[in-house]
Amino acid sequence: MAAPRFHELEISAVRNETPDAVAITFAIPEERRDAFAFLPGQYLTLRADIGGEDMRRSYSICSPLSETDRRTVGVKHIENGRFSGFAQTLKAGDRIQVMPPQGRFTVEVSGDDHNYLLLAAGSGITPCLSIAKSVLAGEPNSSVTLLYANRNSSSVMFLDDLNDLKDRYTTRFTLLHVMDEEVQDVEIMNGRLDAAKLETLASHGLIDPARADAIYICGPEPMIRSASTAMAAMGVNEDRIKFELFTPAPGSAPAPAPKPKAANGIGPNGPGASVDIILDGARRTIEVDAATDTVLSAAMKAGMDLPFSCAGGMCCTCRCKIVEGTATMDENFSLEPWEIEAGFTLSCQARPDTDRLVLDFDAQ
Numbered sequence: 001m002a003a004p005r006f007h008e009l010e011i012s013a014v015r016n017e018t019p020d021a022v023a024i025t026f027a028i029p030e031e032r033r034d035a036f037a038f039l040p041g042q043y044l045t046l047r048a049d050i051g052g053e054d055m056r057r058s059y060s061i062c063s064p065l066s067e068t069d070r071r072t073v074g075v076k077h078i079e080n081g082r083f084s085g086f087a088q089t090l091k092a093g094d095r096i097q098v099m100p101p102q103g104r105f106t107v108e109v110s111g112d113d114h115n116y117l118l119l120a121a122g123s124g125i126t127p128c129l130s131i132a133k134s135v136l137a138g139e140p141n142s143s144v145t146l147l148y149a150n151r152n153s154s155s156v157m158f159l160d161d162l163n164d165l166k167d168r169y170t171t172r173f174t175l176l177h178v179m180d181e182e183v184q185d186v187e188i189m190n191g192r193l194d195a196a197k198l199e200t201l202a203s204h205g206l207i208d209p210a211r212a213d214a215i216y217i218c219g220p221e222p223m224i225r226s227a228s229t230a231m232a233a234m235g236v237n238e239d240r241i242k243f244e245l246f247t248p249a250p251g252s253a254p255a256p257a258p259k260p261k262a263a264n265g266i267g268p269n270g271p272g273a274s275v276d277i278i279l280d281g282a283r284r285t286i287e288v289d290a291a292t293d294t295v296l297s298a299a300m301k302a303g304m305d306l307p308f309s310c311a312g313g314m315c316c317t318c319r320c321k322i323v324e325g326t327a328t329m330d331e332n333f334s335l336e337p338w339e340i341e342a343g344f345t346l347s348c349q350a351r352p353d354t355d356r357l358v359l360d361f362d363a364q
């Protein structure tokens with residue numbers, strides 16, 4: 001299967017969600033429906049030239065499965081975030097490069113009965129909204145509890161959508177807001193969403209992780225760590241937990257930190273590794289200095305257009321398979337143990353260990 005590629009899509013609507021967040025809807029023409037088929041919880045990678053720089057960012061889809069002709073993403077402006085700032089200026093009729101849906105923070109809507117617990121913080125609501133809408137519509141006897149953490153009520157994204165779900169699925173959808181900068185009537189719902197809060201909510205019967213078939217956690221890293229700790233303390237098997245890390249992305253172009261000269265001589269004073277890159281059936285060889293570059297950053301310097309999005313080891317867009325040689329990743333927040341075992345790596349994090357490396361981006 002070919003590596004993912006960008007398609008130009010037209011924006012059909014932009015809606016202000018909060019003072020610093022917008023929902024951007026892309027029209028999906030008939031001929032792109034297959035390419036943009038998705039599972040609830042997946043994201044789109046957007047690409048734009050901003051100030052002469054090729055930038056890309058991933059944003060989760062908040063649409064339900066039933067919306068076949070459009071995909072909506074939520075974009076919250078991050079302080080000094082160039083792409084998220086640019087996104088706030090987009091309007092209906094604009095056209096932008098969009099990569100087809102990706103990501104593993106997904107649910108398969110089966111029609112069976114399930115009990116879902118969704119834990120979201122800030123813009124982490126976007127994939128959870130897609131999951132909630134899709135399973136409530138597609139699984140008539142499933143129930144969803146959504147615990148949504150924000151600073152205050154003005155920072156709650158998709159409030160109208162959430163209230164609609166509450167009205168439509170009165171007995172199957174439970175929405176709980178936790179806020180740390182605004183006092184709510186129910187004392188227990190005030191404060192940060194951390195391990196102590198989750199344990200307190202569970203002890204009061206407001207959430208029931210032990211009964212959940214699947215738990216989805218989406219937010220910044222500290223929240224995910226806290227929530228995972230709390231779930232483990234409550235005896236929840238990690239097989240039932242999925243998480244998606246929502247962290248401000250690093251710079252658009254991969255900027256790997258310099259590393260000490262590799263012990264095997266591959267480094268600034270030694271020869272760079274010879275790296276063959278197989279992409280869309282074509283093979284090209286580049287040189288990669290493991291001391292200063294990852295495979296992705298070296299490929300970009302060489303003018304190659306490899307698939308990537310976060311450049312931070314989180315999204316998996318840059319996944320490829322090592323078919324010869326070895327490489328070490330700086331970070332890995334997305335590959336599963338079985339994938340590493342099978343030889344997959346993240347090109348945005350991979351530095352060659354051997355003087356010859358062959359990477360296949362077409363391998364599944």
Ligand code: FES
Pocket residue numbers: 307308309310311312313314315316317318319334346347348349
């Ligand atoms: S580009 Fe996101 S993990 Fe490499």
